[in-house]
Amino acid sequence: MNENEIRGLVGQVKQGTLSRRSFMQRVAALGIAAPIASQILVWHDVAMADATLPYKPTKAGGGGPLKLLFWQAPTLLNPHFAIGTKDQMASRVFFEPLAGWDREGNLIPCLAAEVPTKQNGGLAADGTSVIWKLKQGVKWHDGKPFTADDVVFTWVYAADLATAAYTTGSYKDIKVEKIDDHTVKVIFKAPTPFWADPFVGSVGPILPKHHFGDYTGAKSREAPANLKPVGTGPYKFVEFKPGDLIRAERNPDYHIKNQPHFDTLEIKGGGDAVSAARAVLQTGEYDFAWNMQVEEEVLKRMEASGKGKLDITPSGNVEFIILNTTDPWTEVDGERSNAKTKHPTLSDPAVRRAINLLIDRDSIQKFIYGRGGIATASFVNAPKQFKSPKLKYEFSIDKANKVLDEAGWKKGADGFREKDGKRLKYVFQTSTNAPRQKTQAIIKQACEKAGIEIEIKAVTASVFFSSDVGNPDTYSKFYADMEMYNTTQPQPDPERFLNQCVSWEIATKENKWLGRNISRWSDPEADKAYKAAQNELDPAKRAALLIKVDEIFCEANVxxxxLSRNVVNAHVNSLVIDMSGWDVTTWNLAAWYRV
Structure with a gap:
């Protein structure tokens, strides 16, 4: 099917002679993923639907308590400081964006009255601006009206480098103007093909100016609302014990009719994934458990009890390892893993290549993750047209040994390799979790057969993924030689996901380690390709540029x-949920209900 045929199908959707579902099915047969098919419709001014979940309750409230388990416990409730997924999910209960992403990658209005298109005057023909019309009558939890002033303030707040927001990259290069009390205009410096980033999804929640206005820039961490949120969301804040418990109650003034269904909300943190799974699938003590990173065999046994089930949602998430090319053991300018330093041994490309050959991805998938992931060599795996066709993986201890031999790394009497007095010995850290510890063990065993000594380190998840700038064991500080975790692709376009690969996003003490580039490694060609992709309006050329960024980092074995990870959650049989692989778990929490 050529471009003219696709245009013809789009025309049929516009005329009403072809349903959206049929359009999706037709283009899916060509290998075009649902999120991009949805974007094609947006580009051609075919409006998105306003809801994705058939909602049956006929009034708000009456659902009793909703009890959720986030075994990685939230530690703060400001979405713009939420470097960890757990904090992003918790913050989204209270703070909302202008729009979010549904399961199929459709853009769904939240605080916006509609999704901008060229047809409704929202998208500029030259790709340099977007006009958002805001819902009217929306109130903050304290009764104050939500207006364009709050949207403009959120831009100012997040764009200020002194704020050191996790979301700064989405706001620092744009300008936002207030047109009237319920209309704002986002202006880009150049034609921007993917405009649905600022104010959208996990980076987009709007903050109330009257609560954060006195806490901008260097004072941002002092705001009481960082821990006691006043938002527009379906539930109002009651109590927060960082690392333990969140309690909330139904917002009686919520802006969507008949929502939310539940009267109270409890989010319990701590424990581990196995106990969380058991509390839903076997005992039914809780309604929902997030992130079932539990061995496949264990989950199947629990599901057999019949009290609950798994929800498996495709996503762009990836479980991966970063090799530290900076020195995590030497302090420079008040921080370790400083980008000015070089790792004593991992700065050698041959060593990094050998370690990559020592990862048995197929066994990790088969024996540990099962339905939770698919072995991959690519950082970007979805949508399909953004996945590199040439990145391949191989497991070979023999080849790894040969690579190290040729690079001059000699085995000593103890079987471990050295060169010029430097030993191949590494601290390999990740969060405390049975599948991850088993993955570490598999990799350690293979590495030792090639003469590489591995010291395994497991950090409590609530610490490892914490946004606490004072904690040395967070993944963003990366005070280790190797680390492993899952990173979330927050939207069906990988541009923002790949800013983990650009030099201006390097995590540093100066930006409170909130920079997206945790590896601290950069490449001028990756920077160049990324910048070009940001302004390339031709979809095929843009995809090629983003693929190049992915390939540079993966081929360098940084x-x-x-694994290409699916989103796996557990819920009791009576609970109806709405998951998305392109947004946070709580993106549409207001629409959950019990049958």
């Missing part, structure tokens, strides 16, 4: 992708 990123070692392991």
């Amino acid at each position: 990123f070692l992708p392991l």
